[in-house]
Amino acid sequence: MDDKVILKELRDLTKDRQSWKVNIDCVADKLNNAYSNAVKAKALWLLGEMGLRHPKEIEGYVEDIVSYMDNDDSKLRERSVNAIGRIGRADKNLIIPHLDKLMDMRLDESENVRHSFVWACENIASTAPDLFCEKLDIFYDMIFDSGQKVRIEAPEMFRVIGKQKPDYVIPYLEKLEWIAQNDENRIVRIHSAGAIRFTKKALEESCND
CATH class of the missing domain: 1.25.10.10 (Leucine-rich Repeat Variant)
Incomplete structure (x- = not known):
C-alpha cells in the first residue's frame, strides 16, 4: 500500500x-x-x-x-x-x-x-x-546542552519534580536562581523561574500541612 x-x-x-x-x-x-x-x-x-x-x-x-x-x-x-x-x-x-x-x-x-x-x-x-529524584544532576547538566531546544526543556523537569518532591530540588534552587536571572535564553530563564516558583510553593504547602 x-x-x-x-x-x-x-x-x-x-x-x-x-x-x-x-x-x-x-x-x-x-x-x-x-x-x-x-x-x-x-x-x-x-x-x-x-x-x-x-x-x-x-x-x-x-x-x-x-x-x-x-x-x-x-x-x-x-x-x-x-x-x-x-x-x-x-x-x-x-x-x-x-x-x-x-x-x-x-x-x-x-x-x-x-x-x-x-x-x-x-x-x-x-x-x-521517585524514578528521577536521584537523577536531577542529569537534567541540570542538560540546561547547558549545545541544543537550544534541550536547554529550554531541561528546567521543566525541576518544575515537575518540584511540585511533587520539592525537597529534592532544594539543592538546585540557588543554581536555578542564577540561571533565571542570567541565562542568555529568555525561555530558559522563564522555565527556570517557573521551576523555582513551583518548588517554593510546594515547600510552603508542606510546611502548612
Missing part, C-alpha cells in the same frame, strides 16, 4: 480515539520492515498516545517500541523515546525494565532525540517522580 494512503489512515485513526483500543495491534504491525520509516515514525507516535490511554493493551509492544531507540534514523529514535514517555506516564511498571536504556538517550547525537528524552522523562515523572 502506498505510504500516502497508510499515513492518511494513521492520521484518521489519530482523530478517532474511541477506536484506539481495538486498533493497537494494527498500528503496531506497522513497525515491521515492510513499512517505510515515515510510516514507522507515525506508528510509534500513535502507539505512545494509545499507550497513555490503554497501557494494558500496549504492554506486549513495549519492547518493540524500545528497540527503535537503537535505530540509525534519528526520527525513529525520537519517536520511540516519545512513546515510552507517554506509556510510562500511564504505567511506570511498563517502562522500568527499560529505564536505563531511556536514560542513555540523553547522550544521543541528535538534539531532537535529547529534547524528546527530557520531555519523556517529564511525562513519566508527572506520575512517578
